Amino acid sequence: AQKVTQAQTEISVVEKEDVTLDCVYETRDTTYYLFWYKQPPSGELVFLIRRNSFDEQNEISGRYSWNFQKSTSSFNFTITASQVVDSAVYFCALSGGTSGTYKYIFGTGTRLKVLA
């Protein structure tokens, strides 16, 4: 069975601090995708990044960076120099298999509060 664990329920940081959101996944598929989404107070889900199981390169996009490690089944997300606008719920998700159903399994989310 597939599973995504986001152990951090809520994190509070002061603006300009760096913060890392953890994501650990379980799957038996050899081909799979991992995602991070941001959910601001409005509720809509905003896509941040997708990573396939064959690409373990870390990625940096502005203040955001992602660390994918298959050896530990983790896909962690770091925000550098956090800002108040980063306050949101962040979801990690997993999709895999060849059934064509493309189901996403989401973690329970991490609520990030960035204080001014």
Added chain:
Amino acid sequence: SQTIHQWPATLVQPVGSPLSLECTVEGTSNPNLYWYRQAAGRGLQLLFYSVGIGQISSEVPQNLSASRPQDRQFILSSKKLLLSDSGFYLCAWTVTGLLYTFGSGTRLTVV
């Protein structure tokens, strides 16, 4: 362009009343469609998905049902709402599985 419409945005319904939430997709054909629910302070739970017209798969036993009467229309229904049906409902679609496009969501409060 590809868009997804979900309505209504908010809904307050009494216990025991029926429910119908609608989701429509534009700009694509034969998408996979999904209904997710987010209970207060919790993660996103997959309720139903559909890979084609009339094809519905349920992920969890519940008081809700789904239908797909047309290729780009996905409906979530209930005959009698329970308090536990309250939550934020999100519709999503994908063709390739590489990216979900989510609707703006419906916040349902059952009173």
